[in-house]
Amino acid sequence: MIDLTVEQRDLRDAVSALGRRYGHEYFVRKAKAGEHTTELWAEAGKLGYLGVSLPTEYGGGGGGITELALVCEELAAAGCPLLLLVVSPAIAGTILAKHGTEAQRQRYLPGIADGSQKIVFAITEPEAGSNFHRLGTVAQRDGDDWVISGRKAFISGVDEADHVLVVARTADAATGKLQPALFVVPTDASGLSRSQLEMEIVSPENQWLLYLDEVRLPADALVGEDTRVGLPALFTGLNPERITVAAMGAGTARYAIERASSYASTRSVWGRPIGTHQGVAHPLAHAAIQVELARLMIYRAAALYDAGRDLEAGIAANMAKYASSEAATQAVDTAIQVHGGNGMTTDYGVATLLGGVRAGRIAPVSREMILNFVAQHVLGQDKSY
Ligand SMILES: Cc1cc2nc3c(=O)[nH]c(=O)nc-3n(C[C@H](O)[C@H](O)[C@H](O)COP(=O)(O)OP(=O)(O)OC[C@H]3O[C@@H](n4cnc5c(N)ncnc54)[C@H](O)[C@@H]3O)c2cc1C
Numbered sequence: 001m002i003d004l005t006v007e008q009r010d011l012r013d014a015v016s017a018l019g020r021r022y023g024h025e026y027f028v029r030k031a032k033a034g035e036h037t038t039e040l041w042a043e044a045g046k047l048g049y050l051g052v053s054l055p056t057e058y059g060g061g062g063g064g065i066t067e068l069a070l071v072c073e074e075l076a077a078a079g080c081p082l083l084l085l086v087v088s089p090a091i092a093g094t095i096l097a098k099h100g101t102e103a104q105r106q107r108y109l110p111g112i113a114d115g116s117q118k119i120v121f122a123i124t125e126p127e128a129g130s131n132f133h134r135l136g137t138v139a140q141r142d143g144d145d146w147v148i149s150g151r152k153a154f155i156s157g158v159d160e161a162d163h164v165l166v167v168a169r170t171a172d173a174a175t176g177k178l179q180p181a182l183f184v185v186p187t188d189a190s191g192l193s194r195s196q197l198e199m200e201i202v203s204p205e206n207q208w209l210l211y212l213d214e215v216r217l218p219a220d221a222l223v224g225e226d227t228r229v230g231l232p233a234l235f236t237g238l239n240p241e242r243i244t245v246a247a248m249g250a251g252t253a254r255y256a257i258e259r260a261s262s263y264a265s266t267r268s269v270w271g272r273p274i275g276t277h278q279g280v281a282h283p284l285a286h287a288a289i290q291v292e293l294a295r296l297m298i299y300r301a302a303a304l305y306d307a308g309r310d311l312e313a314g315i316a317a318n319m320a321k322y323a324s325s326e327a328a329t330q331a332v333d334t335a336i337q338v339h340g341g342n343g344m345t346t347d348y349g350v351a352t353l354l355g356g357v358r359a360g361r362i363a364p365v366s367r368e369m370i371l372n373f374v375a376q377h378v379l380g381q382d383k384s385y
Contacts, residue, residue: 024079045115058109064306069247076251092119181230201355246324253331260335290327325360
């Protein structure tokens with residue numbers, strides 16, 4: 001792990017204490033009851049953790065993605081991997097802070113920062129998938145208004161959110177030329193409907209299919225002054241998303257390793273703790289090394305991003321996300337193995353992490369698309385698709 005400033009260490013310790021007061025049992029109980037982590041979210045907002053990366057003039061803490069990554073990692077390390085941290089403050093908050101109009105910043109950022117509002121993010125579509133150039137959601141002008149139609153898939157947290165940041169194309173789909181634009185769409189807008197996707201992930205945060213059927217929006221729903229803001233705004237959101245997802249994965253992995261280490265040093269079946277068998281201890285040590293390597297890259301990517309070194313940050317954020325999701329999947333699998341049969345019980349709280357870390361190898365960008373990116377942009381290979 002990189003050296004943190006005194007303020008960052010204090011933030012990390014305070015977030016960790018908050019997360020541990022709630023813990024994984026709370027997270028699982030909420031998930032299984034079909035409820036949300038409302039109390040934890042509200043408290044994190046009140047303590048300034050949700051808005052830690054947003055500008056102070058809009059109620060934020062004035063920190064960077066480094067601070068937000070610490071919040072994501074520490075809550076996950078306490079057994080509460082909150083995906084909406086990635087979506088509302090990291091993606092929507094960063095995009096609106098950097099590319100929103102002054103009126104949009106004033107309207108939305110204070111609520112994101114104090115937790116009273118959530119804005120979720122909708123780019124994925126059933127047909128387009130990883131290829132966002134194929135976006136089929138279209139926004140057309142009608143007088144001053146915008147009218148949006150299309151479908152979105154896997155959109156996290158729509159049921160908890162006040163608004164969805166929807167990515168749509170403004171050029172005619174037939175021209176094939178993508179001019180993405182972002183729109184802040186109220187979740188109760190006329191013409192917007194949703195159905196829940198049943199997921200095999202133990203989480204209080206749900207995924208949704210969204211249907212936009214001629215959703216009419218006023219001119220000021222468009223993020224920024226005009227549609228040219230769309231593409232840079234979209235790219236602005238990608239690196240914070242990858243860095244915070246990676247941080248959440250690293251935190252989850254730490255939680256799993258901590259649980260398994262504690263079990264290995266107390267469970268005894270041959271007269272001494274199972275942790276004395278190298279077959280048990282080495283996979284755990286290996287997982288710890290992989291997670292620590294991923295954390296180095298996560299905070300390197302965050303530092304580059306916070307320093308405005310966007311090109312380098314893009315490469316580092318992709319690598320960090322890849323390294324973290326691989327390490328987290330392996331760490332949770334190892335933790336289950338170390339627990340033997342108990343590893344598959346709800347009580348021991350490690351198998352409940354499996355769906356979340358496994359999804360991290362697919363979303364928000366799959367491991368294959370990251371390998372494509374690195375092959376092309378780092379190794380200079382021709383684009384393969
Ligand atoms: C838990 C969860 C939460 C999510 N939350 C959100 C959200 O809030 N908002 C949102 O917009 N989206 C969200 N997503 C969607 C997520 O971003 C997509 O699932 C992801 O981008 C992959 O797209 P896809 O599922 O369409 O897979 P596809 O694009 O269909 O890909 C399927 C497989 O083919 C591989 N593949 C595709 N193209 C290539 C290629 N050129 N080379 C090599 N391999 C390739 C992929 O890597 C993958 O393994 C979420 C997904 C999950 C699972």
